[in-house]
Amino acid sequence: MQIFKVGGAVRDRLLGIPVTDVDRVVVGATTEEMLAQGFRPVGADFPVFLHPKTGEEYALARTERKSGRGYGGFTFHASPGVTLEEDLIRRDLTINAMAEDDQQNLTDPYHGQRDLEARILRHVSPAFAEDPLRVLRVARFAARYASLGFTVAPETLKLMRQLSESGELQALTAERSWKEISRALMEDQPQVFIQVLRDCGALKELMPEVDALFGVPQPEVHHPEIDTGLHTLSVLEQSALHxxxxxxxxxxxxxxxxxxxxxxxxxxxxxxxxxxxxxxxxxxxxxxxxxxxxxxxxxxxxxxxxxxxxxxxxxxxxxxxxxxxxxxxxxxxxxxxxxxxxxxxxxxxxxxxxxxxPQADYLRGAAQAAREVAVQPLLEKGFKGPELGEALKRERLKALKAYKDKASA
Structure with missing residues (x-):
């Protein structure tokens, strides 16, 4: 039995940025051997186990074969005979297809380290095009690492375009799509996520309403950027900056x-x-x-x-x-x-x-003025039910008029 760190933990260590998630793959072991050592099984699709003390995840090395549509349309095979290289080749990007042992000896059969240094997001194998979720994942990685200078390899973008045109994106569940979208929007440059989806034709398939904004002009006096789609990207960029x-x-x-x-x-x-x-x-x-x-x-x-x-x-x-x-x-x-x-x-x-x-503080002040209207005096005057609601509304309106007068004085 051999145990390796794989994926993001290796990638981020080599990039010199904090490692948040550690995934491990176990080569040469059976489910029975894992259970005998106290590992607890989780996950119905393929053999993943939790360490008896740390609770960290350990997955048996596995291969996969396309058997249906969408993210879940795969058959997995895990056995002691599956090699580390066979496990790594099923991954999405070369920078996620590296492994290291406890002494940080690197296994890098698909040149992930070279692509890290070149700041390239490149698919590992043609099997990339079998999983539509990878379109969203690559766009998310592009958003995460844009500040480091990463771009999507042209040949990978081509495969993403093929996936977008194939109709496979429609097979993604709402839950899986939202998980990737929400994570991407919380990256440092979420506008890159939307731009990459647009570049490969996926935005038109997933969010045609957003895609339709590109090329639509706005009055230049209010919007010097003119294009509504570009404005949306800029608004997203500002939301991350702030x-x-x-x-x-x-x-x-x-x-x-x-x-x-x-x-x-x-x-x-x-x-x-x-x-x-x-x-x-x-x-x-x-x-x-x-x-x-x-x-x-x-x-x-x-x-x-x-x-x-x-x-x-x-x-x-x-x-x-x-x-x-x-x-x-x-x-x-x-x-x-x-x-x-x-x-x-x-x-x-x-x-x-x-x-x-200035509208921000003005509205905060207006909200505070309305909140400060006390209910108790109205109750003491005998107002109740719908009449109380109307009386409260009148008092809040008075407070807002006074607030406006004071603000404009």
Whole structure:
């Protein structure tokens, strides 16, 4: 029995960056031998075991064969006769197909170290094209390592394009797709993930609503970058620079989908795109079964982001309606994330990345003014039920009018 560290642990050590996940492969062992040593089996698809003391994962060396469509369409074979090289060749990228023993002796049959040094993301073998999930994985790695200068090898991009055109991407489950998308959006350069998907034709298959934004112009006076797709990439980039959470990044990706529906004869104006985009945002949310908080924020940002940009001009009654829509009294964090997404939208414009965004603090102040309206005095006056709600609304409106007057003084 021989045990090797494989994949990301080897890759990241060689890159000199922190190792977070350690995967191990066991060569020359049987399931019975692993169980006899106290390892606990997990996973139904292939033999993976948890170490009896550390709880870390150990997988038996295995080969795989394509047997159906999609990510799960594979037959696995694990036996003591499977070599380390046979196990490594089934992996996606050469930089993930290296192994090392406890003395850090490197096994690198597919030249992963050479590609690390050349900053290339290259597939290990033609079998890469058998697994549609790898399109998303490579795009995610491109986003993760873009700051180090990594790019996708042309021949790998070609295989990704073939996969995109084959219809195999449609066989991916929502859960597997969301896992890759959400991880990619939390990388340092999530806009690279979207760009690589577009470069290989996968964006058109997975998110045609986002793909449709490229080539759609916006008024240059507000959007010096003009192209709506490029603007979306810039907004995503800003969301990462400002360390925004996943909910905000997802909303940033989807906020302008309505502009993809504007008839060409109306370009570059996009009247009511906030409302026309809601059905598209809802469709993308449902397609990937995004978590509820991501879905809700994406819809709210899509509907109200121009309200945020025009916050200083809004009437007190419109401000109150906005605050009520977000339930700022019980869910203040959601409103804060909305403000964050809108600020990223404002900063995601060519040459305007550093411009101040006073709307953010103005809306925070408005929310605070509305929250400070006390319920107790109204209860003491005998208001209850629907009447209490109306009285509270009137008092909050008064507070917002006073806030506006003070802010504009």
């Amino acid at each position: 360390k925004q959470p996943l909910t905000v990044r997802w909303a940033c990706l989807l906020h302008d989908l309505g502009k993809g529906l504007t008839p060409e004869e109306e370009w570059p104006r996009h009247i009511a795109h906030e409302h026309t985009g809601l059905k598209l945002i809802k469709a993308v949310n449902e397609r990937f079964k995004a978590p509820k908080d991501c879905q809700e924020l994406a819809l709210l940002v899509g509907k109200y982001h121009t309200h945020c940009h025009r916050a200083l001009e809004l009437k007190a009654s419109t401000l109150l309606e906005l605050l009520q829509s977000f339930d700022v009294y019980r869910r203040p964090q959601r409103f804060e994330e909305f403000i964050g997404a809108c600020e990223m939208d404002a900063r995601g414009r060519k040459g305007l990345e550093q411009r101040s965004y």
